[in-house]
Amino acid sequence: MTRPLVPADFEGDSHVVAHALIGCTLLVDGVGGRIVETEAYDRYDPASHTFSGLTPRNASMFGPPGRAYVYRSYGIHWCLNFVCREEGHGAGVLIRAIEPTHGLDTMRERRGVHDARLLCSGPGRVGQALGITHDLNGHRLDRKPFKVLAAAHAVHVVEGPRIGITKAIDVPWRFGEAGSKFVSRKF
């Protein structure tokens, strides 16, 4: 009962897209699981990489929606965003946590830990577990190696303030599945 998401699903407000992505399935080369935590970053958000306009790093967020924006975090981690578009402006949704369902052994090997809760509970961990690299920046989400499937059934979504930022910390633009054991932090 699930359908693959297409670029049209990423047209619109980043907050709406971030909310709608909870419960969807994300696979990279068949490895991944259910998205249980996201954050929205819109064009006029001081905490967004797009706030100061187009730069070489954030260029993919100014391109077509339904693609990946991959950036290096703290010089160590690769973090994955889904590009969306609201009123012609670039915006992004950070994938913060996944409930592992496919390719657990591959993820354990990449992460070096066994506990399923520690495989994908955080944006840097998601990047490592799914094998995300800079090669995938700007890549379409409806083409290999990506696979993004709509949620099989309705999900109870909760929201709260975003994590790890110093600007606009008051807005509740972090979304997660209620009661999930696989989020990076409790809501």
Next chain:
DNA sequence: ACAAAGATGTACT
């Protein structure tokens, strides 16, 4: 050319 901060994770006390 230079400096500072960063959408984090891990190890250690």
Next chain:
DNA sequence: GTACATCTTTGTC
């Protein structure tokens, strides 16, 4: 709870 790795991007001089 605190410290620190690690390096790219961006703004400033």
